[in-house]
Amino acid sequence: MDKIGLYLGCLIPTEQYAYELAIREVLPELGLELVDIEEPACCGAPLRHINLSLTMYLSARNMALFEKEGLDILAPCPYCHQALSEVKDVMKKNPALKKKVNSYLKEEGLEYKGTIEHYHLLDLLHDQIGIDKIKKHVKKPLEGLNIAAHYGCHLIRPNDIPRPDDSENPQKLETLLKAIGAESDYYNEKLNCCGAHILLNESESALTKTGQKLEAVQNHGFDGMTTMCPWGQRMFDAKQDSAGQTVGASLSVPVIYYIQLLGLALGKEPEALGLHLNKSPVGKLSSKEEV
Amino acid sequence: MARIGVFICHCGTNIAGVVDVEDVVRYASELDDVIFATDYKYMCSDPGGRVIKDAIKEYDLDKVVVAACSPRMHEPTFQAVITDEGVNPYCLEMANIREHCSWVHKDEKKEATLKAKDLVSMAVAKAGLLEPLESYSKDVVHDALVIGGGIAGIQASLDLAESGCKVYLVEREPSIGGRMAQLDKTYPTLDCSSCILTPKMMDVSRNPNIELYTYSEVVEVEGSVGDYKVKVKRKPTYVDWDKCNGCGECALVCRMKGKIPDEFNEGLGKRSAIYVPFQQAVPLKYTIDPSKCLMLLSGKCGDSPPCKDVCTLDAIDYEQEEEIIELNVGAIIAATGYDLLDANEMYEYGYNHSPDIITNLEFERLICSSGPTGGEIKRLSDDGEVKSVSFILCVGSRDKDLKEYCCRIGCMGALKHAYLLKEHLGDDLEINICYTDIRSFGKGYEEFYRRIRDTGTNFMRGRPSEIRTMKDGKLNFDIFDTATQKLFQVTSDIVVLVPALIPREGSDDIGRMLRISRGADDFFLESHPKLKPVDTSTDGIFIAGCCQGPKDIPDVVAQASGAASRANTILSKDTLESVSTVAVVNEDLCSGCGICAPVCDYGAIEIVEVEGEESKKIAEVDVALCKGCGACASACPSGAMEQKGFKCEQLSAMIRAVSKQVE
Amino acid sequence: MSIVDLTSMAEPEGNQQAKVDEIIKGLREDLSHDCYQCGKCTSGCEAFILTELEPHKVMALSKSGFIDELLNSSEIWTCVTCLKCKERCPQDLAPVDVIFALKNIAVVSGKQIDSGYSNMLQAVLGTGFIQSPKEVVDRENNAVTRDALGLPPMKGPAEIPKLQQVLMKAATETLR
Ligand SMILES: Cc1cc2nc3c(=O)[nH]c(=O)nc-3n(C[C@H](O)[C@H](O)[C@H](O)COP(=O)(O)OP(=O)(O)OC[C@H]3O[C@@H](n4cnc5c(N)ncnc54)[C@H](O)[C@@H]3O)c2cc1C
């Protein structure tokens, strides 16, 4: 694989700029050309609360766009990735539904066939690019760091549709962390939720979830936490202070996208990876590492 | 010209409620060769039989068609009826207008009637060409084979031996006893498991009618009911059992002593490379584990192997080889038992995250005074004191993703464990039983459940979502109790998982060798769920115990005695009538190509030279072995091989009859 | 023949239950019917402890047809979609999908919903995305934009009215 279509969804290109910067910086270094396509829109997952049909239509629409270009998809947002997976799966099992979706797509001059694959960074890095290749590119291994892995609920669940890793015992992120020289302990809260989903209407409960998980990570003695999800990153990084206030804890956990960590290990400049955009004390990571 | 009578059954409303029976009678009476046609409410009843008999007499019928249910149900009934009137039993043809018609087309009455007519016309067409067949008889071997020496196999062997049969009992492990030997006490009466099992094991070893082959496996089964030829592999134990007196000096000095996880103790204890599984083993003879013995692995064990040095009887024999034993038996009982589902299948319960999360079978070993801790209940992670134990029921049972069925022993087992725990550790011990439904269905079980409810055990009606191992080693889980509507956080020293029961590893091979089916749950399938619970789809093969499905000891023993008595219905006969619908060769057409011989699963075909005719060969069928499966007939390229009762011309007539309807 | 809830005198709404089934049917065959109330979903529900959302109860109520009290409740809007209930249900059921269906029904039947959700819908109808590129601040509190960071301009649908039209149609005629 040397070329892939980039599907960023809503949250990444409108505020999680660090994620986008790091993706655009690191993947070409590993020999993967990223292609932006014309006219993408929301994957529809956030509208599922209101109307499931909107999710189905929008996900199919985005896949159809990439299909037209003959490109597989990289969807770095687990929420998008899961919506694409689910809609793809449903249309495979239910040809009548596929026909109906296509009758709508036709009005936008599109057709969904189901001929392309979509990846998240997790399986793209672990299975497509591969651990060996990553190891070969590492210039500055992140030795001495013990990083908590946060996968994100939608990345691994539910297991009745294809997901990038095991739903109960995912290990790929840990393997990727080891590949760049870091450690990653198991912790009981590993599969817990960040709370992002109810930030809109139940912000206190949402921040409690965020705070509890961060507190667990901090108490475990991790040096930091890594994510692969813009929603989770937003909660754990940008909202860390308010989460701390909500649960009454003083939190100081560096939270960083895995792709940023990978960039650091490849010897990239922190600025090029958007590290200055992380709100949590990510500086602690590099100081610890140098020691 | 055949003289055919057609008899159409209403089966109450089973058939007549859907199919217009009178219309079918009218239709049948107009078919060629049909002399008489009628209907009756229950053809299989006595008066129904009389209707057939009277018609045979009155109209001098020589062929009979009964349109009713499956021949599996009532073919023998109607064969007996017509035999009474002097008609050959094979001049009966059945049309299945119930299972194949009325039951499956409840809502399409018109079409069902048409289909019933088609089925009848086919049966009539075939009946016209039926030939009287003779039956063959064969001698019955009176010995029996029992596979698996758990309580099921032990009970079946003892019953058969007592009735005078010679029994070969084949057990894969070095000792008989099975799972029951691993149990501490048994519900609902709490008798000590080995106290009631050991005498039975001794009975087996003392019974002159039982020949015990432990550490052995069945590797090949041929033949058919009344006459099975079986090969048994005796694995080398590397100890001469004629010499070994079970003193156990060897195990004490073994260089691998205390290093090998002990299967009998579910891996909680350690054994040597030379071992007996447990002290009451039958036979009490030592076995060397070839996958662990240094001598067998590398030809060297220190300067000289200590086991050999210490054995005054010179029983150790590293050169021993496996032995194949050939047995000839009339019936076989499979009693291969169960395993537990790997608790890691339910990963969220953290089985491999902590040594204190154990299965109920591990718990049996932990609480057993002959177990690895001598019955002392402690945390296996740090030998720490136990103040709280939680039981999680239905782990992988009643689960659509894992095992859909109920394990039938989990609830009662946990109640038993709660009782024993209070007995061992006193009333202050906290016990939590997390259940979905307590199933205490057996005799005395509900009473036992009530007794446990009185002991201060906490019953939580719900199921945890995950179990966490905390930093201090304690186990922790949240459970929503639907009774109190509260979410409890529980912290325990030990969590006991109660996993689903599954067929014993390797039982698929046994099933294949015995040609018996397995159900959707993977357990061996009985012939009929209610009326033939220990028979299988293969004549002469019976099943007993947990290999047929999860059950506890009272049910296992009852079933084992049932299987023994069913086996006796064969073993007690001198001869058996074998099928008449055997294969026959048309010698004029047969070229002796030999394609049929390897197709026969029963080894009934031999290619022989024709006497007096140089170089002409033909196939010959041994009717005593032929089961009438028809595989050879369909394989024969020249149409020389045919199966009686299912000859080409008979089947073609049926096809012609039905295609005429279509035209 | 009838069942009445004596605390509220409510009767089961059979046809409402069918609506839930209808919505999920497009996604999966197993609905709430096989639920045997083991409670595993609620034991692990990430929302329950904070918001009293009880997925097992949602299943029982929707199975028995008492769906109105759920439609009027705020609980169904507190599911964090951690998907643990769906993942771990021993009967392969999906309380989370039933909850989504209930929310969809609440919207159709004109129940009051949080403005956050309606704003999101408006944004997608207007731009194709739930929000537009924001100005953010870095750790030193300097404002930055995509442009300033050297990121390419964000792409989006060219013909918004067309997209809007199809979306409205899909939403009202329902895809399944
Ligand atoms: C934790 C626990 C507690 C229990 N407590 C109770 C209780 O208190 N009361 C009660 O009534 N029941 C109890 N039971 C149930 C009881 O264990 C079973 O009902 C009983 O042991 C089943 O006996 P079995 O002979 O059918 O099978 P098993 O005991 O499994 O015996 C099968 C035998 O066949 C052998 N075998 C397997 N495959 C082969 C092969 N291919 N060739 C040769 N040999 C083979 C095996 O080695 C084994 O010896 C409990 C079960 C568990 C798990």
Ligand code: SF4
């Ligand atoms: S886990 Fe599944 S079966 Fe159990 S209560 Fe929840 S929905 Fe019902």
Ligand code: SF4
């Ligand atoms: S998906 Fe929703 S209902 Fe299900 S466990 Fe998570 S928060 Fe609870």
